[in-house]
Amino acid sequence: MERKQLLALIAVILVFVIALAIILVTREETATVVKPAKFRAKKGTTRENPLLLIGKDDLPEPVRKDQDTPSGGDTGKHVSIKKVTAAWLNPATADAEALNAPTPEDGIAELATALSGELNLAEASRLYTTLGTLYLQTEPTDFDAAQAAFGRATSLAQSPVDKHSAAYGEARMLVLLNQPQQAATVIKTQLEEEPTVTLPAMQLELLKGKVAEDLQDDGAAETAYRRAMDRTLANMESLGLEAEDVYRQAALRLARLYRRTDRAHLADALAGSVRLRLGEE
Secondary structure: OHHHHHHHHHHHHHHHHHHHHHHHHHHHHOOOOOOOEEEEOOOOOOOOOOEOEEEEOOOOOOOOOOOOOOOOOOOOOEEOOOOOOOOOOOHHHHHHHHHOOOOHHHHHHHHHHHOOOEOOHHHHHHHHHHHHHHHOOOOOOOHHHHHHHHHHHHHHOOOHHHHHHHHHHHHHHHHHOOOHHHHHHHHHHHHHHOOOOOHHHHHHHHHHHHHHHHOOOHHHHHHHHHHHHHHHHHOHHHHOOHHHHHHHHHHHHHHHHHHHOOOHHHHHHHHHHHHHHOOOO
């Protein structure tokens, strides 16, 4: 009797395992495949809170007739979406989540999801800046897509922070492309048009110094590094915790410039003043 019961139990287990295997194979074969997405936008928007939509190539673009989308050209690039959640990401945290994604491609996919939701201009600008940053991290680097994203971010930017952030991304891209003169033009134009002191503006000043060195203009580089140090130090509280890093980087680059140009005594003096100002002595 016990042997019969044991055999019956084994038979039940085998049936269960076979059924489970069939279910898993069927689910894998019928899984939905997400095709590459393409950024699309319509011209002529004037609304304060438009929609930026990402339409799948195999689906009609979900645009309501009573809504417009921000102006700007198609990025012309397809995003390889490996995993996209069904719910929209929170626009307030989508950029940080995308930057912390396992790979740049995963981050781009997350931004594709976020940009499919309803966004105001400021949110959209910030996400496009992050999108451009991630395109610069892909292998190979997708400069065309990055340039399109930064251009869209610039056109949508509403605040000094957003404007400076988009310009920083574009200028850094131009540096990577070995186009220092074009980068210098972007930085100069943005800092003149929007002189407000922001953290990305100080990062622009820092990049301005590097670009000047690339152009073999040590005088302009020294001025830029010094300006970044002075303005960052004067606005340390309002700029936040990252301002100290900008200050240190500017001081380090200026000290290296001094040593490279046979002014080691100025580099030593600078190191002492930096430690003193930061309360490290």
